[in-house]
Amino acid sequence: MAKASSRKSGASKGELAVQFFRALRHTKGRWAGRPFELLPWQERIIRTLFGTLRPDGKRQYRTAFIATPRKSGKSTLAAGIALYLLFEGEPGGEVYSAAADRDQAAIVFEQAKQMVLNSPALARYAEVYKRSIVVPRLAATYKVLSADAPTKHGLNAHGVIFDELHAQPNRELWDTLITSTGAREQPLVVAITTAGYDQNSICYELHDYARKVLDGVIDDPSFFAYIAAADEEDDWTDPATWRKANPSLGFTVQEAFYQQEAERAKQMPAYQNTFRRLYLNQWVSSESRWLDISTWDASAGLVVTEDLAGRGCYAGIDLSSTQDLTAVVLAFPMDDGTVHVLPHFFIPEATARQKEKKDRVPLLTWARQGFVHLTPGNVVDHSFLYQKIKQLAQKYQVREWAYDRWNADALVQRLQEDGARVVPVGMGFSSLSAPMKYLETLVLSRKLVHGGHPVLRWNADNVQTEQDAAGNIKPSKAKSRQRIDGIVALVLALSRLMLRAEVRNPYEDRGIVVL
Secondary structure, eight states: OHHHHHHHHHHHHHHHHHHHHHTSBOOSGGGTTSBOOOOHHHHHHHHHHHHOBOTTSSBSOSEEEEEOOTTSSHHHHHHHHHHHHHHSOOTTOEEEEEOSSHHHHHHHHHHHHHHHHTOHHHHTTOEEOSSEEEEGGGTEEEEEOOSOGGGGTTOOOSEEEEEOGGGOSSSHHHHHHHHTTTTOSSOEEEEEEOOOSOTTSHHHHHHHHHHHHHTTSSOOTTEEEEEOOOOTTSOTTOHHHHHHHOTTBTTTBOHHHHHHHHHHHHHOHHHHHHHHHHHHOOOOSOTTOSSOHHHHHHTOOOOOHHHHTTOEEEEEEEOOOTTSOEEEEEEEEOTTSOEEEEEEEEEEGGGHHHHHHHHTSOHHHHHHTTSSEEESSSSOOHHHHHHHHHHHHHHSEEEEEEEOSTTOHHHHHHHHHTTOOEEEOOOSHHHHHHHHHHHHHHHHTTOEEOTTOHHHHHHHHHOOEEEOTTSOEEEOTTTSSSOOHHHHHHHHHHHHHHHHTTOOOTTTTTOOOOO
């Protein structure tokens, strides 16, 4: 009996929220001044968020992850949610708009502000200021926040609208705002976003969590998830895929616009990922990627270090500046035509935490798992690196050590004194294009066995290339959005392996692979 009563009460509260939206007015474009009639997908979200109750009558959902393509109307929906939280009756309610920067956070707030000014019923109860709306009788406020997380620890949030979470540089502000709701009985934190590039981000973490909630893998009654997106196997040029990805197609944006942007993406391959991310809400690697990360993952295989002991290999060394990542990668040509890879990464222990925050990757976790070596001090310790290289030389038959000349003189001299064969490799197109294309072929044919090493995978996901007029390519540290040192070291190793291991021309039988 109590359960039935709760359902009825929940349905009533869901209807109340829907009616509140109908009292609002649109503020932009051809819809300006019209009543806010929720689209079917929007109405389902509002009824579910505000009409699903716990046995005590309070809202069930405390966190909502809403991911839709650009031009689907999610910012307008978020503005309405913020206002409902402001006016719903929470004494001393604090509602905030947050984003990667204050200007982005103000986008939702400005729509909400104009909605209040356009609604006499709301305006009579509210005081509207440049960066805040106040409801005096409730002592409730709605404000825009800056992105400075350390200044937000005193908040007592009832509602938070986090806009375009994919642009958030780290998880600090998200965690600060989530924990600020602890004293409220029925708070709601709403993340609205389009897909991003960075799969090490807080947004992708929540996206992955939301997927698992939707699939029933995770049972979290307090977490609401809504994701509208094309699947990986969908044809991005097909109008049926566009309609699947954007539930507002034909309303907030017309199919002709999608057709125009898709044609642009066909003509400009570098724009394809932009189209897929913004308009199909697909997570893609980077604005102009070199390798598809799913193809890289498919080539992972299993690397058994014990089986490689005593086996011939070629090594590449990419030395960092004083405080960054250094990579040493061993490449083993195998009898079956595959190349097995053993990467080693080094970073100064004293700067690892700072680099973890800057690069937004779990460097310290990787170090605990043995994927990164922490060197003593706050600069790259070449003595530590030299000792590790000696250990590798004793365990494996390293036929040649290929290196970039920059900053390598001291290390190279010590290796030469030990009798190692060290070979400088130029960093131009003429030296790197052939091993880069060889690496492409190995990955595409699933013959690069890297074992899914997470740091090398991160590097592979970051690589962008430069190309000359002749079609030669090389990895570009300037264009790549984050570290690519492991891939550079691997390319250096392959440059020697190709010459010394009688590698057959990869295009001899199958033609050039066009990415």
